[in-house]
Amino acid sequence: MIYLLVLIGLLGCMALLDARYRLFFWARPAAAAAVMAVGLAYFLAWDVWAIAEGIFLHRDSPLMTGIMLAHQLPLEEAFFLAFLCYQTMILFTGALAWLRRREPRTAESAVGGRTTREARP
Structure with a gap:
């Protein structure tokens, strides 16, 4: 339950x-x-495949609920995979946002009928 x-x-x-x-x-x-x-x-299918191949095996633990979604697939695994996916997307979208903020900003100003781009500080 703690996990x-x-x-x-x-x-x-x-x-x-x-x-x-x-x-x-x-x-x-x-x-x-x-x-x-x-x-x-995708990751649940991967787990089911790995369980079928004998790669992943569930071990009883007092930290877990004991609720199984399928043979050798505990409830906590689905929550862990959801966390893994969510964390990955937060890191990815956060990195994109951070990189966008670091790009030099441009301002358009009209000079003598022409438009130029100047970098802002």
């Missing part, structure tokens, strides 16, 4: 960052929901 609560808390922290800087869900909710759904489905 699930930690994952929910981390998802909440990502949502606070997202809301503060309008990076992902707060910038484009429909597109963000689609990206999250596709990412989560």
Whole structure:
């Protein structure tokens, strides 16, 4: 149960960052929901494949709920994958926003009938 609560808390922290800087869900909710759904489905399919191949195995832990979504696939794994996808998109969209802010800004000014671009400080 503790692990699930930690994952929910981390998802909440990502949502606070997202809301503060309008990076992902707060910038484009429909597109963000689609990206999250596709990412989560992809990673869950990957997990199911790895479980079938014997690569991933679930071990009982007192920190987990014990609720299984499928054979060897605990509930916490879905929340971890959602966190992984959300964190990746916050990092990606945050990096894009940071790079956009670092680009030199330009101002157009009319000089003698011509338009020139000057870099702003």
